[in-house]
Amino acid sequence: MENYLSLSETAEIIGKSKETLRRWDNEGILNAVREPVSNYRVYRKDDIENLMGKLFDENFEDNISNYVEPLDQFTVLELFAGAGGLAIGMEKSGLKCVALNEIDKWACKTLRTNRPNWNVLEGDIKSFDFREYKNKADIVTGGFPCQAFSYAGKKLGLEDARGTLFYEFARVVKEVQPSICIGENVRGLLSHDKGKTLKGMISILDEIGYKVVPVEVLKAINYRVPQKRERLILVGVRKDIDIAYEYPKKHNKVYNLKDALKKGDLFDKDVPNSDGAKYPEYKKKVLDLVPPKGYWRDLPLDLQKEYMGGSFYLGGGKTGMARRIGWDEPSLTLTCSPAQKQTERCHPDETRPFTVREYARIQTFPDDWKFVGSTAQQYKQIGNAVPVNLGEEIGYSVIKFLNKYYQAKNN
Structure with missing residues (x-):
């Protein structure tokens, strides 16, 4: 099954509902196939990646604006x-x-x-x-x-x-x-x-x-x-x-992780350096094996079972576990703690969580907005925020x- 994803996994990765995916199947936008062994309806990873490119990588100009001048000091x-x-x-x-x-x-x-x-x-x-x-x-x-x-x-x-x-x-x-x-x-x-x-x-x-x-x-x-x-x-x-x-x-x-962390339309310079959490050694060894845009299903089978424990047999997506974000996709929702097992958000190139300033960028905080408190407190403040x-x-x-x-x- 390593080249295929279930309906719920695909819905979670793309950020669409299962109903939308079923409609897309009927309309030929993203076709489900029968998995050779189980005969379940599944999606090919290659098809999903091609579609993700279309969804998130379009280089068109954004011609929508909600900007309006206030007529008074509201x-x-x-x-x-x-x-x-x-x-x-x-x-x-x-x-x-x-x-x-x-x-x-x-x-x-x-x-x-x-x-x-x-x-x-x-x-x-x-x-x-x-x-x-x-x-x-x-x-x-x-x-x-x-x-x-x-x-x-x-x-x-x-x-x-x-x-x-x-x-x-x-x-x-x-x-x-x-x-x-x-x-x-x-x-x-x-x-x-x-x-x-x-x-x-x-x-x-x-x-x-x-x-x-x-x-x-x-x-x-x-x-x-x-x-x-x-x-x-x-x-x-x-x-x-x-x-x-x-x-x-x-x-x-739609902006992606590269737009968040590199100089471009959203920010006029690369993300500044800052403190950040680290993964414990055992987790780092596991995440080293996960490619950008990959997650626990990309690990060797014996490691999948070891890392997921009882969850391995429960079915469902759990696509946030052992997840490495890709440069050309938006980040998954940030949480208050960047290294929790259920919600890993690993940097695309380096095996580490996002730093405080990277977290802030993904939430579109300006670089000059300072967060006070311990590193854990800063992550919590950013993770709880409404994106600016x-x-x-x-x-x-x-x-x-x-x-x-x-x-x-x-x-």
Whole structure:
């Protein structure tokens, strides 16, 4: 089977759903074949690599732009701000940050080090009253964690969500009354508790006076980010505003790892040197045998069994294990720890994890954005962040919405 990949493995590597691959098979874009021994429907590695080249290596010009000038100084209050990925992106788009709340002390130090003028509210969101920002923030944003609710009845109200961080997000929105609020989360929120969690969030925003735009999952590779990260975006528009919010248009150029780490369209110089984690010797010996764009299935069979242990017999893709990224593909989603067994992201040429500055580049942070704390703390801050360029594109979509509202209000 070493020259073939299963449907789920192919879907994971290419970053498309199984349904898309089945459609592509019918349309002749990427054909499945019968594996000679098992007779399962599988994909030839060569066919996938040829298609990956077409998907990620096109040298065409990107003729999509979401850029828009703000008609006024629009302001944003950010909750769960982390190390500032979304905040820098919003700033780049032309929005002004009036305050940021974050509980992690190292992330707060990072924010203050880079933006001494930002109002960083350090501490548990529960201990802050945000009513002073009413009429001072056009937008409230926040990447709240995904937590289940206890249902008191068929319809979920704000009080039913007490004790969750989404409750705090909704409480702040209710206190501040922004024109628009934006929550961001992992794709898994769609199916969390069989979809009830998301349904509950929409119900709560409705109760506090916000109409939720149909939820979308934005793929970072469509927004000038060289990484296959996905973020679910939850947008609520205050009910007295009759203006439609539109998600940012997808770009038609996809950037790869070379664009992230070398001088080119995304950055005007090669990635600067920095500290980085190292693999233990046993792992280095294993990953030395994995080619660029390869993973554990590229190891000799006896090593596959030894490295994967019981997982070897469980089936499924597990394509993040013993994974070496190729120069001509976007990185897989970065995690908070670069050397974990489930989520290895090995450098294409050297057998090591990405360094801190390489991590930051893949998340499109500017090179002059300094991260404070131990190397492990820095990886965690970067791995948790919203990619800066995705934040910028979302910022433009919000400015476009607020411009229309501003014009309608003044006419």
